[in-house]
Amino acid sequence: MSLSLQITHAQGDFTLDCAFDAPPGITVLFGRSGSGKTTLVNAVAGLLRPQAGRIEIDGRPVFDAARGLFLPPHKRRLGYVFQEGRLFPHLSVRQNLLYGRWFAPKGARREDLSRVVEMLGIGPLLDRRPAALSGGEKQRVAIGRALLASPGLILADEPLAALDEARKSEILPYFERLRGEVPILYVSHSAAEVARLATTVVVLDKGRVVRQGPAAEVLADPSVTPVGARAAGALLEAVVARHHADGLTELDAGGQPLFLPLLRQAPGARLRIRIAAHDVLLSRARPEGLSALNILPGVVHEVRPGEGPGAIVSLDTPAGRMLARVTQRSTQALGLEAGVACHAVIKSVAVAPEDVGG
Amino acid sequence: MDWLGPEEWQAVALSLKVAFWATLLSLPFGVLAAHALARRDFPGKALLNGLIHLPLILPPVVTGYLLLVTFGVRGPVGSLLQPLGIVFAFRWTGAALAAAVMGFPLMVRAIRLSFEAVDPKLEQAAATLGASRLWVFLTVTLPLILPGVLAGAVLAFAKAMGEFGATITFVSNIPGQTQTLPSAIYAFLQVPGGEASALRLVAVSVVLAMGALIASEVLARRVQQRVTGA
Structure with a gap:
């Protein structure tokens, strides 16, 4: 120690x-x-x-x-x-x-x-x-x-x-x-x-x-938000898979592809990426005709209502535990509760450009 | 300095000697006292502060009398020091002691202000990097307050050059022995035709005092620059 x-x-x-x-x-x-x-x-x-x-x-x-x-x-x-x-x-x-x-x-x-x-x-x-x-x-x-x-x-x-x-x-x-x-x-x-x-x-x-x-x-634990739900977000580990000619980098996060604007890391580099809860949308059906490139299937682990109209939904995906901040109205409309399958749509990803190591 | 007569020159030289030793020997005590007042909390702090500043407020003749009673040949401290060959009464050493006591409050005040300008957080930073208390003082605090210490010394020196009341009470006014610059001015004013000599010594006094005040101002500003690094 x-x-x-x-x-x-x-x-x-x-x-x-x-x-x-x-x-x-x-x-x-x-x-x-x-x-x-x-x-x-x-x-x-x-x-x-x-x-x-x-x-x-x-x-x-x-x-x-x-x-x-x-x-x-x-x-x-x-x-x-x-x-x-x-x-x-x-x-x-x-x-x-x-x-x-x-x-x-x-x-x-x-x-x-x-x-x-x-x-x-x-x-x-x-x-x-x-x-x-x-x-x-x-x-x-x-x-x-x-x-x-x-x-x-x-x-x-x-x-x-x-x-x-x-x-x-x-x-x-x-x-x-x-x-x-x-x-x-x-x-x-x-x-x-x-x-x-x-x-x-x-x-x-x-x-x-x-x-x-x-x-x-x-x-990934939504109860740990010492600075408020606004700052909630989950940490995923990913490996750079390949760089594409159209300026995107493809990551492999637990077998799921994630597309990001071009990164400088070489294929094979391990990354730690943080996905803020407010950058994640949830959908019961796999969404079609959507501009967002990153859609991960998952299962709801827990729905935690906040003090206001919002709620933090944690879900298990092949890439790891993720958090999504949505309204309580949406959780009811979609019938989100533990065990329900849904899809996480990621609007943007923040990358910490270093291997996780340590 | 041809324009000063031998008697006048003797008084100026004696004053310089008295002020030099008074300042030099009281400086370490001044730094210690300033540090205690600026940085420490202890019972009797207000009393110590009062004692240090007392000569500033007391009539100088009272300070001189108390010195005479304490450090005179039959005084409690004077009688102890006499067998060691240290005599203050009616000697230039007594003039230096009186000057040191009278200049001490000015010295402590200037040094204390510069201690207070140093952020203790810098000293903490030095400690976390492995410096013991003494090293923190020597490598961080002292270099930062050095101009302030000099400012205090300059002030005390100037005060010592001009000390009159306590000196004349404690060690009298013996030419060549205890007749400092102000005592000489006083003596010249007592004899007919002495005004010219007195006036020349007055000029010396004014120039010295003004120079010291300006120097200590400049040095005190240097402390501010040093602690901000500007």
Whole structure:
């Protein structure tokens, strides 16, 4: 386990009471603001001392209330990527990057500066001061700084929240590349980020873990919508089958063909694709004469009415569990209930261009 | 400095020496006190704050008298230090002590403001990267507040150059020994025909004080630039 914890901490009338084990890869702490995500990450970092419990990083106990053990942050061998970057303003980018390495124990695995600089594309920035960097550049340097401390675990507290959409998609691939290298505890309230990054998802609500498990499994559960039904969506795995001459790429998702605008991945590449619930239509009969190319047969698993006029229908297809957001009027008109066969019509597909791996 | 007479020059030189040592030796304590006031919570914090600022408000003659009572040859601290060869009473060292005490509040204030301008989140970031408290201070906090520390030192130095009331009460007005610049001005004004000398020293005082104020303003602005990295 890269991280194993069980902590209790009360702050005013808010109580954090959590326990989970994070396997290698990216573990995303998912929940709305105020659910205790940052408190939990700060406890792991040692910036906050919980009232009770224990924390183990990489098999090493760093906090154990029963034994009175509390390692200060600088002895925990971490890399923390903060929301606001927190680069040292008086140091150059190069000095910022090397700051952590200076304190790493002598025998520790040494991350190579030139490799990290190349991976993050920050070579031209090395001699600049942080104030001269854009938001996206700052976060890339912050990721590099955390990585170069050769940490046993990287903490990332909503590292993309302060960036606009374009900058977000600039940074996301770097985290995807890290997925196989260092265990990461990543805080987010964005379903899209969870879908793209998470190996494991831990859903927090009001200071408690309400659900945890592999990303595809947790996201396909319509009850897990900490940020509202609008953000619901399922995660499917697919393999690039072939590229067509008319500018489409055909994917194979559990034997079902899916057509997407041309992708750059070569045939055989494994993809993780997220299909938002509001991009899925349902039809009892196989629809004919429809412009949509992607139609998957399935069986309704569950119909979950929302608070408004909508409902989330989860259905099992050969490609995996999918979610569709439709009106309750439609579920009644179509007679949708568990066990009923129907077809999912997919309007558009969002692709996370990396293998699922991790 | 031909335009200063030997007596006048002696007073300026003594003042420079007194102010230099007063500033240098109080600086570490100033940084410690400013750090405690800006960053720590402890019982008696208000009392410490009051004690540090007291010389700013008390009549200087009271501060000088209290120093005399405490650090005089028969005072509780003075009598302990005398066997070690450290004597303050009626020596330039006493003038330096009086100047240090009187300049301390100004110094602490400037340094404290620069501590408060440094975001503790930067220090947390340094800690998560493996820096112990001491290293965080040396590699992040201190470089960021350095202009503020200098600003505090400049202010304290200027204050020390001009300290009069506490100095004359504590160590009297002995030419060459404890007659600092303001004491000399005072002495010149007491004798007929001394106005010209007094006036020249007044000019020196005004230039030094003005220069110090401008320098500390500029340095304080540098802190702001440093913490924002601009």
